[in-house]
Amino acid sequence: MTDQSTPQVFTRVLPLLKSAPEEPVFESGYLDLLGGHPEEPSGPIQSFWESGLGSGFYDHVQSFARRVSPAFYRLPARTHPPLGGRVLDIGCGPGNVTAALGRQVGSTGLAIGLDVSRPMLTRAARTETSDNVGFIRADARDLPFPDGTFDLVTSLAALQLIPSPDDVLAAACRVLAPGGWLAVMVPTPRGGLMHQAVRLVGDRAGLTFFGPDEVAEQLYASGMRTVHTHRAGPVLWISAQRSS
Numbered sequence: 001m002t003d004q005s006t007p008q009v010f011t012r013v014l015p016l017l018k019s020a021p022e023e024p025v026f027e028s029g030y031l032d033l034l035g036g037h038p039e040e041p042s043g044p045i046q047s048f049w050e051s052g053l054g055s056g057f058y059d060h061v062q063s064f065a066r067r068v069s070p071a072f073y074r075l076p077a078r079t080h081p082p083l084g085g086r087v088l089d090i091g092c093g094p095g096n097v098t099a100a101l102g103r104q105v106g107s108t109g110l111a112i113g114l115d116v117s118r119p120m121l122t123r124a125a126r127t128e129t130s131d132n133v134g135f136i137r138a139d140a141r142d143l144p145f146p147d148g149t150f151d152l153v154t155s156l157a158a159l160q161l162i163p164s165p166d167d168v169l170a171a172a173c174r175v176l177a178p179g180g181w182l183a184v185m186v187p188t189p190r191g192g193l194m195h196q197a198v199r200l201v202g203d204r205a206g207l208t209f210f211g212p213d214e215v216a217e218q219l220y221a222s223g224m225r226t227v228h229t230h231r232a233g234p235v236l237w238i239s240a241q242r243s244s
């Protein structure tokens with residue numbers, strides 16, 4: 001049930017859920033599907049992103065980094081969603097990518113940002129909610145949508161923070177419509193030695209640093225076709241299309 005304080009966009013989001021809650025909980029403008037007993041953060045970095053200080057810090061850093069190096073953050077052109085399409089942005093953080101996707105799909109389309117961090121979602125909901133952009137609190141490993149719901153699923157700079165990233169990739173593929181695209185961006189240091197060193201540190205910090213082909217291999221294993229990988233500075237982009 002929604003009331004007048006519920007952002008209008010949720011009248012479009014709730015019917016898409018696998019099982020819509022009888023009494024949906026709206027916190028600071030986002031729909032909370034996890035309630036009050038979240039899992040422990042995966043490590044110190046994720047702990048920081050789940051704090052008010054960390055989410056504010058991240059928001060400033062990402063906005064500066066995107067102004068200075070826009071090419072690193074640009075979605076591969078082939079994945080651009082159709083007008084009127086549905087998009088899911090996994091690990092949306094402060095929601096600026098979700099909002100940009102909302103503008104691309106236009107008013108008849110829908111962009112949903114999903115994250116576990118309350119402070120990130122509070123920022124996202126406050127600044128980016130609109131009639132076709134909404135935010136939900138849910139775990140990327142257990143996406144609350146039926147198979148084939150979205151034309152595009154994105155995940156930028158989030159997969160490295162989530163334990164069992166293979167489960168996230170499999171879930172992302174599951175919710176894609178036939179012919180839909182997945183676009184994933186992960187930080188990846190250049191060079192074999194550097195990669196090994198960072199990987200050791202990452203293990204202690206709850207971060208996964210993926211090898212150049214790891215995500216692509218997992219996507220093939222999840223039944224995706226047409227997998228493309230390219231590096232842009234310190235990040236790796238992987239895009240893949242679900243078979244029609």
Ligand SMILES: C[S@@+](CC[C@H](N)C(=O)[O-])C[C@H]1O[C@@H](n2cnc3c(N)ncnc32)[C@H](O)[C@@H]1O
Nearest residue numbers: 091092093115116117120139140156157158161
């Ligand atoms: C570095 S931020 C990236 C935010 C945004 N995608 C961007 O590019 O600016 C990573 C986000 O992933 C979220 N995250 C971590 N584990 C998650 C999980 N299990 N499910 C959903 N989101 C998660 C964090 O809370 C954080 O907001």
